[in-house]
Amino acid sequence: MKQKRWLTIPQGSVFLLLMCSLFLFSGCASLNEREILSTSPCISNSWPHEKSDLQPDPDLTFGRLDNGLRYVLLAHDEPQNRVGMYLNVQAGSIQETEKQRGLAHYLEHMLFNGTTHYPPGTLVEYFQSIGMGFGADTNAHTGFDETVYKLLLPKGDRQMVDEGLLVLADYARGALLLEEEVNRERGIILAEKRSRDSVAARVRKKQMHFEFAGTRAAQRDPIGIEEVLLQAGSADLRTYYDAWYRPENMVVVVVGDMRVHDAEQLVVKHFSGLNPGSVQPECSELGRVAEKGTDVLYLHEPELGYTRISYGTVYNEQSTDNTKAWEEQQLHAYVAASILNNRLEKIARKPGSPFTSADVYSGVFLDTLGYATVTASTDNSRWREGLSVLRQAISQTMESGFTVSELERAKKEILAYLKKQQQTAKTRNSTKIAAEIIRKLNSNEAILSPAQELALYKPMLEAMKVDDAEQAFARLWKRERRLIQVVGTVDLGSDEEQAEEQILKVLAEQSRVAALDWKDEQGLHFPYLQSPVTIGRVQERKSYDTIGVETVQLAGGVRINFKKTPYQRHQVQVAVHFGQGKLSEPSPGMAGLAESVVRESGVGGLTREQLNQVFAGTNVELGFKVGAESFSLTGTSLAEEFEMLLQLVYTQLHDPAFRKTAFEKSRERAGKMFDQIQNTVEGQGQLVGSKFLTGDNPFYTMANRTQMMDVQLHQVVEWLQPVFSAAPLEINVVGDIDQQNALALVQRYFGRENRSEHTLIQPTRVLFPQGQEFVHRVNSSIDKALVTVAWQTDDFWDIARTRRLNLLASVLGDRLRLKVREELGATYSPVVYNQSSRTHQRFGMLQSKLTVSPDQALAMAELVKEVAGELGKQGVEELELERALEPTLTSIRDMQRNNSYWLHAVMALSSRHPQQLQWPLSIVNDFQSITTRELKQLAALYLKPELAAEFVTSSRR
Structure with a gap:
């Protein structure tokens, strides 16, 4: 679920998840002040900072074309020679009518299946040929109120930026939406729906219905409903496309190692001639949640595997402009939530605690739906006690407030995060910067640089008093609406009314709960061990x-x-x-x-x-x-x-x-x-x-x-x-x-350690089930099967062989994408990888995994073996090798400019395996030297159908 203006404090990650509504990444500079007014009252293409007293980051270039399309550009050289390019359509599932449920997401798929300049079947292959991986470097997502298309270009020269913007312009207004392609994609859409289906996902949908009852948000899951997906045709998709894919409703975001002047010229070239379609958008009211009364959601879902309890509230919020006053209000709310999160974390870690983990969430969803909740995972036998503790945490905080030490801890955590963001700003990843820009724009929030954030929030934090945090907490929890949830394996009987009465009874007995103790300990010291004084030899x-x-x-x-x-x-x-x-x-x-x-x-x-x-x-x-x-x-x-x-x-x-x-x-x-x-x-x-x-x-x-x-x-x-x-x-x-x-x-x-080697342990032999198959039935209400086909390969230490096996896996994965996904529509995302053992000699596995319908599972396993066998018999085509190799080389270049690569792939355990220190010198040239003949030989040696092991887990009995 995409959240706007949210504050979420999951246990154990206080300073890593520092609310997207506060801590921002980048901003803007030059812009066209004239706003293009849409013919629809539900579309606005003004910049958030135009209605704010916050000054945006001057490093960003903002612009607006005469047709209303906006763009944001930023030159940023990490990673080098890479440019992140995004088309942000400010419409998603929430804009669908009842008869369009699922079409926003369906349309997202269709834009990869034929546009003005890229006929069906050519776009993914084009991306691969220039060094972009399907999924990693070219992707899209559909949310409640946004559809975002992503390209991560392997170079930032003018020609590559030109070609990338041509693709985005095709997405914007060049969709072909051919009927035969719509029908072909239907199977993939349904396969994705199946792969994402789970008891947890179904529970979450029911919770959305419960929490936001009375609003469109409760009825507009982006994946849609089968009744619509099975009947959708080209004309239906075109109606949504023409209504919402309008220049004034789209923003192009380009961040990366490129010249801003060139990018701006090319945006004008490709997008200034775009015109809206003939269909006028239909504005629909989001709806309102009830603001009084207590409602209970009880769901007995034994397959969920755990019980989750929640105590919360929802309310209707006025959409407001992003100002300094609003930022200060959000900051105070975040500090209050941080303190409560720290309190619940202490409770969860205490001996005998009724829950193993607890989370605090609060914020505003879709601009006007406010929410706040505390939730915890608990044992079936202790849900009553756990629910009482959650409510007691709220009521006791309302009565007794916060302590100075709690406030100071939360402030220090936030300042540490701000300081890190400011110090590391120059080497942030371009894709993360772009994602933040898009999120902030779609949340109607001004975009600040990390330095501006520190300058804004530090004085606010220094001036903040305990009363400010308490008042922010009270603004959330003095509301009259209460939502209570008990969901999962706990069985309260089949009568829902009686179950709800049991839950309400727990809340009525709140007075029996002892006061919670969450005082901060004083006098803690670190480091407490005496550190060595002299440097070792x-x-x-x-x-x-x-x-x-x-x-x-x-x-x-x-x-x-x-x-x-x-x-x-x-x-x-x-x-x-x-x-x-x-x-x-x-x-x-x-x-x-x-x-x-x-x-x-x-x-x-x-x-x-x-x-x-x-x-x-x-x-x-x-x-x-x-x-x-x-x-x-x-x-x-x-x-x-x-x-x-x-x-x-x-x-x-x-x-x-x-x-x-x-x-x-x-x-x-x-x-x-x-x-x-x-x-x-x-x-x-x-x-x-x-x-x-x-x-x-x-x-x-x-x-x-x-x-x-x-x-x-x-x-x-x-x-x-x-x-x-x-x-x-x-x-x-x-x-x-x-x-x-x-x-x-x-x-x-x-340097003063006294450590000695121990006897090395010899690993036991691995017995791979060559030529065997096994079907395992799972007692699940979710209709799906996971098909695994595996072949034994070899160990890790012949690095040239390992690299070629990895590339062979990429080639097989691409063939399965074309055959099983694109041609048959039987799976959403086939996964193929080689895993060569670092510990067991002569052992490794190349595996293929597909999520399919149970009645297709065995046939798909045979098909995978057949496709793999053809690689050894007929070999690999040069174009296939190129499509696998070029994205691999791009990812290697990225990888070598990342600390984690050097730490974990090169230096770690090099004292035992000194050859690792030589691998960075050969990796690019070695991959570039791989031939189709070598891949055919490996496939012929390892990927014979009779050598495969086949394993299926299926929900069907």
Whole structure:
């Protein structure tokens, strides 16, 4: 669901999700002040800042053509030689009539199937030929009030920008909408509807009906309804297209490594001649929600796998202009929601809490529908207690308000986020900037630069008092409307009225709930361990000048790999690898629980919640992962916070915590996860399919419920504690940070270790079920099947072979797209990938996955094997190779300008696999040298139909 002007604070991500309604990315400069008035009163093409007292970012160029079409341009060179290009149509499913439900999304599909300059079947192939991946670099989405088309061009020269804008102009007014293409696409639309169908999606639709009853939002899910989709024809789509795809209702957004002057000339060239269609848009009232009374939604959905409880309100909001006063009001509301979120997070982490997680949401949807809710996941036996706690959290906050310490924590978190946005502005990704521009425009909000945001909000935060947050909270929750929801596996009987009475009775007994304790702890200190004073002894130092990496081997079993990069300004990433990870797992299920236990336990001297409190106001983050062949602590921070990040890594290794409460919460969440996957073809495909395809090898197999629930805390401690304290460390550092200072800090904190190698564990053999097939039936009401066809390939370490297998997978995926999607309309998005093992010699798998109708599953599996077999017999055509290769080369160029590539693909575990440090030197030339002959040989060797294993999870019995 697309939300406008929203504030959402999910648990555990206070400063990452900092409300889209506040924190913006870019702005505007030159513009045509004359507004073109539409013939329709429901279309306005004024800029949000024209009705605001906020000055927009001068780095953006805004313009408006005589026909009303608007454009926004920004030169931005990250990633290099890439240009993000978007057509933003300010209409979606909410503009559909009853007889058009689903046509906005259907039309989005049709614009890839024939336009003035790109006949049917040519556009995707054109994109691939110039280095754009279908889906990754060319895509679109339809929301309630927007339809957005995306192109990510591989170059920014004038010719490429010219060609890209020609495509967008064709989308805008050049759709052919041929009847035969409409009929061909119908199967794909229905396949997408099937692939997205789930019990959770159906529940969410029912919740939309409940929450926004009386409005069009409750009846306009973008995917539409089958009655319309099955009957839709070219004329129906043309009616919607001509009504809403009008110049004055569209905005072209171009952000990237290009010349703004050229782009502006080309926008004028391609779009100034566009004219609206003959159909006049029909303006419809959105409707209003009831503002008084209490309503209850009870849904017994055993297949959902969990129970979710909610306590909330909805209201009608006046659409307002975006002003400084409005921004301050939103800021106060966000701070209030942040404080409540922190309170609920504390409750969720307490021993004996009635819920495992809780979230706070508030905002305005579609400009005029306000909402606020607190919601939590709970155990079936404790839903009453959980619902009482949620309501008590609201009523107690209304009565007692907030504390100064709570306010200061929330303010510090927001300021830290603003500071990071301002420092990293120059190296933000163009696509993210463009997405923010579009979201802000469609939300009728002025666009500010990160520097402007900091200048705007910092004084507001400094002046903000507890009373301001309390008043903002009261504005939401003093309303008379209440919506109560109990949804999921809890069974309150078949009589809905009696079930609702049970739920209302819980609320009537609110006075019995004890006051909640959520006071911030005082006197917390970090770091609390005594840090080393002297720098460790260097045994060996080596520079890899061709890739800009330096390695330092310290005495005591510590190796440092360092690379300075300009790709993410003022940011640094760290990955510390040690031990043997899942290879050393003593029993199935322990790895999954161990990850959660370590993350939730905090460190020895501070709980997870105490750590959150201590690190409020910083951008330091650290996570723990059990990888295939190592454990890792992976973190990020601003460069100026690097020492604080190292202190956290040091503490995690030298004073780890394995708390009982964290273990119990982790087990409870694992149980809910198994409940959720029990009745889904996707979940069972993962659980049962991994066993079938690897001969039940525990390294590749997802543990079952019994195995995971049998794991005890002492086993996790016995497995991990010795590794944390004694296993050799490989510390990888990548980012925009001074090399000398960074290495000195790492040497200081980790130069006095005394770590030694352990006996390497030999992996057990994997038994691939060559030539076998298995059908697994799932007890699900969702009519779908997941088809997996797999072939055994080879391990990872012949990198030339692995690269060619990856490209072969791309070729097969494209053939399946053309055959199964475009020709047969049997699936929405076929997925093909090769996964070569880093741990097991001579083992890898190339897999194809399709979501289809259950009655087509076995036939589709045979078809996949047939298409794959043809690659080995008839070979790969040059054009096929080009369509697979060019997008791959584009993604490689992007990848090499990203810290994560150097950290995880090149440097990580290079102490064990030094050949990784040579791979960046050959990757482009090696891919460019791949031939059709090589791919045919690989296909003939690995992709024979008789060598395939076939696995189907199906909902049909």
